[in-house]
Amino acid sequence: MTTPLADLWPGPLPAPAVRTADEMRCVLADPAAPCDGPLYFMYRDCALTPEDSAWLGGQGVRFDLTVIPPAVIGGEYVKTKGHYHPENPAGVGYPEVYQVLAGEAHYLLQRKDLSDVVAVTARSGEFVFIPPGYGHVTVNPGKEVLVMANLVSTRFSSEYGVYEERRGAAYYEMEGGAWVRNARYGAVPEIREIRAQEVPEFGIRHGRGIYDLVAGPADLSFLNEPERMVVA
Numbered sequence: 271m272t273t274p275l276a277d278l279w280p281g282p283l284p285a286p287a288v289r290t291a292d293e294m295r296c297v298l299a300d301p302a303a304p305c306d307g308p309l310y311f312m313y314r315d316c317a318l319t320p321e322d323s324a325w326l327g328g329q330g331v332r333f334d335l336t337v338i339p340p341a342v343i344g345g346e347y348v349k350t351k352g353h354y355h356p357e358n359p360a361g362v363g364y365p366e367v368y369q370v371l372a373g374e375a376h377y378l379l380q381r382k383d384l385s386d387v388v389a390v391t392a393r394s395g396e397f398v399f400i401p402p403g404y405g406h407v408t409v410n411p412g413k414e415v416l417v418m419a420n421l422v423s424t425r426f427s428s429e430y431g432v433y434e435e436r437r438g439a440a441y442y443e444m445e446g447g448a449w450v451r452n453a454r455y456g457a458v459p460e461i462r463e464i465r466a467q468e469v470p471e472f473g474i475r476h477g478r479g480i481y482d483l484v485a486g487p488a489d490l491s492f493l494n495e496p497e498r499m500v501v502a
């Protein structure tokens with residue numbers, strides 16, 4: 271694949287982790303849908319300079335880039351596999367920050383107890399904050415390549431169990447934009463559809479570059495110690 275990252279990321283790129291069609295079947299609305307090859311590409315632990323890399327390491331934070339080419343699989347828009355984050359030592363789930371760099375994204379967030387399901391639309395330049403306790407899937411609902419970046423703690427491994435056991439998130443986004451309930455969840459709330467929102471207290475303002483949060487003076491400790499933050 272010719273990476274669209276060349277125009278978006280001037281730094282070195284590690285070899286990407288690739289999510290294959292076979293890995294994704296267990297979370298698709300139609301696991302038997304024809305699809306093959308890699309579906310998306312995750313460039314994890316990126317930094318512009320060795321100094322930035324050391325700073326990120328000291329913060330216990332990773333900067334990733336993800337490329338999701340457009341596709342429709344069995345009538346469903348291409349998406350990430352979906353995962354939850356565990357709780358930190360203080361008993362609070364690790365949050366995450368995403369920014370869309372190109373294309374459009376729908377972030378489907380679901381609270382662990384399934385009391386809340388939210389679809390957040392984000393366009394190029396907009397941030398999405400994944401609050402503690404919410405699992406998340408990113409959908410590419412467009413015809414463009416979706417490129418996004420994220421900042422996340424390095425102190426945990428993502429948890430895929432719920433998504434694998436229940437065959438994806440609580441809803442599937444189908445071509446044309448309809449959200450279809452996943453019957454394996456039983457009763458779940460209606461989706462709340464919202465636009466991407468800023469979180470100024472963490473320096474999360476649409477239009478600024480996510481990489482501006484790297485190497486200070488920003489403080490990324492909220493990604494490891496969310497118990498210290500108060501989000502309105």
Ligand SMILES: O=P(O)(O)OC[C@H]1O[C@](O)(CO)[C@@H](O)[C@@H]1O
Nearest residue numbers: 312334336350351352353420422
């Ligand atoms: O692990 P999944 O559900 O495939 O999601 C991939 C996304 O999650 C991340 O690991 C960050 O949490 C990114 O590298 C990538 O965009």
